[in-house]
Amino acid sequence: MTTVTSPLAGRAIGLAAVPDPVFSGAMVGPGVAIDPVREPSQAVSPVDGVVVSLHPHAFVVVDGEGHAVLTHLGIDTVQLNGEGFELLVAKGDTVTRGQPVVRWNPAAVEQAGKSPVCPVVALDATADSLSDLREDGDVKAGDQLFAWQ
Template identity: 75%
Template sequence: MTTVTSPLAGRVIGLAAVPDPVFSGSMVGPGTAVDPLPEPTVAVAPVDGIIVSLHPHAFVVVDPLGHGVLTHLGIDTVQLNGDGFELVAAKGDTVRRGDPVVRWDPAAVVRAGKSAVCPVVALEATADALSDVLMDSAVRSGDTLFNWI
């Protein structure tokens, strides 16, 4: 089992509340989403593993069981071309849960006209593979979001 923790502090709102049909419809995979606090922060690794994909607005960490967890920092933030995001890790890095990956400012994302909501998704999983999925709760960085069985 893999425990997936929150990459940042905020309020869990669930995937259905994400303002993007690809995420809200779980097309990328099941999981949940965090509406971050409106202050500069660092998104951290939600699991132990290897960063296999890294962009200013999103990253994927694959754990030792082969589970890929996507953290997407905001919605349509790829359109910001990296403005307001700073990579503090590199693709291929081995990370521990809680290690810093991307420094960013959710309030700046909102000022740019984008949503700061952050989907945290279990890639290539089915909804029944997850348990204890948080849907509505305040979280701190490192709090459990769901378990991947």
Template identity: 75%
Template sequence: MTSVTSPVTGRVIGLEAVPDPVFSGAMVGPGTAIDPVLEPVVAVAPVDGIVVSLHPHAFVVVDGEGHGVLTHLGIDTVQLNGEGFEVLINKGDTVKRGDAIVRWDPATAVAAGKSPICPIVALEATADALSDIKEDVDVKPGDTLFNW
């Protein structure tokens, strides 16, 4: 079982509340979402593993069991072309839960008219593969969001 932890500080709101049908409909996979604090944050690895995809606005870490966890920093933030983001590591790096991956200011996304909501998704998983999904609670990096 893999415990997936929060990459940012904020409030867990659930995937259904994400203002993007691809995430809210769990088309990418099941998981949850966080409404982050609107201050500069460092998004951290939600699991131990290898960074297999890395963009300023999103990253995927695959753990030793082959579970890929997507962290998406804001909605439509790819359109910011990296503004407000600073990538701190490299694709292919091995990370431990809690290691810094991207420095981000969610307020930059809000100022550009984008949602700061951060989906955390279990890629290629089924909804029944997840358990203990947190709902409507405040979290900080390292707090468990769900088990896979």
């Protein structure tokens, strides 16, 4: 079983509340989202594993069980062309849970007219393979969001 922890401090919300149909409809997979604290921060890895995909606004880490977890920093933030995001690791790097991956400022994303809400998604998972989903309340980086069988 893989425990997936929060990459950010903020408020946990259900994916259905994410203002993007791809995420709210769980088209890329089930999970939860974080409405982040509006201050400069570092998004950290939600699992131990290898960074298999890395963009300024999103990253995927695959753990030893082959579970791929997507952290997407904000909605439509690809349109910011990397502005305001700083990569702290490289694609192919091995990372540990809690290790900083991207530095960013959710308040600046919001000022640019984008939602700073961050989906944390279990790629290629089924909804019934996740348990203990945390879909409300305040979380700190490193708090458990869900367990993946």
